[in-house]
Amino acid sequence: MTGRPPLIGIYPGTFDPITLGHSDIIQRATKVVDHLVVAVANNAGKGPLFSPEERVALIQEDLEALDINGATVEVRAFDTLLMHFAQEVGARVILRGLRAVSDFEYEFQMACMNTRMNPEIETVFLTASERQQFISSRFVKEIGSLGGDIRSFVSSRVAERLQARFDAQGDGGRSHAGGTAS
CATH class of the missing domain: 1.20.50 (Pheromone ER-1)
Known part of the structure; x- marks a missing residue:
């Protein structure tokens, strides 16, 4: 044990609904961070099928089947800027999944904007597993x-x-x- 504080990461998304691709990224993210916050965005503009509370519940149910590699995972809804939420939960890492090269440009722009708002928080990209790339x-x-x-x-x-x-x-x-x- 190095005595360092636990590394807290956030995996944000709308998760409407959570897919096996999301679950794959959650499971793999727990190999990188000590505590993962699955952050359910309350983005009414996307016309979600499920309410934020329903999406949180669905994710919590799906977590039961995952090997979370000794990390702790919590699921929380948020309706603020991601960087404000990251500060609120003490996160130092934002984890994002990439399915294809087409995702990269958007994710890269978002990561740059987030870094501009708070250079203390890093963005880490996890590529989707081969079986989940298209979901x-x-x-x-x-x-x-x-x-x-x-x-x-x-x-x-x-x-x-x-x-x-x-x-x-x-x-x-x-x-x-x-x-x-x-």
């Missing part, structure tokens, strides 16, 4: 809402919650999250 929450919602099989992209609990949400919205027979993609 996005947006595609999962679209496939699920049209009756496609999303079970290889999200946990079974998330698939069930998505199906229930689509059914409640009146998508009826078109939404079969456990069905087969056509």
Whole structure:
């Protein structure tokens, strides 16, 4: 033990819903930091399917199945600037997942802006695992809402919650999250 304070990191996102790609980044991030805050952005402008509280609960449920490498993980919603939230929780690292080269330009610009606001907080990019590179929450919602099989992209609990949400919205027979993609 070196006596250094625990390294706190933040993995921010909307997580609407959490995907297996997000879970992969969470699990791998716990190899880098001692304490990880999964920060659920309250971004109404993106028209989320789930409320921030529902997204926090879904992530907490999915965490039960992860090996978090001896780190501690907490899930919190936030509705401030990320850098303000990072200061509030004492984070020194922001972790971001990259699926493809196309993600890099946007993420790089964001990292530069964040560094400009607080040069004490570093951004670390984790590339998506090969099996998760193409997964996005947006595609999962679209496939699920049209009756496609999303079970290889999200946990079974998330698939069930998505199906229930689509059914409640009146998508009826078109939404079969456990069905087969056509």
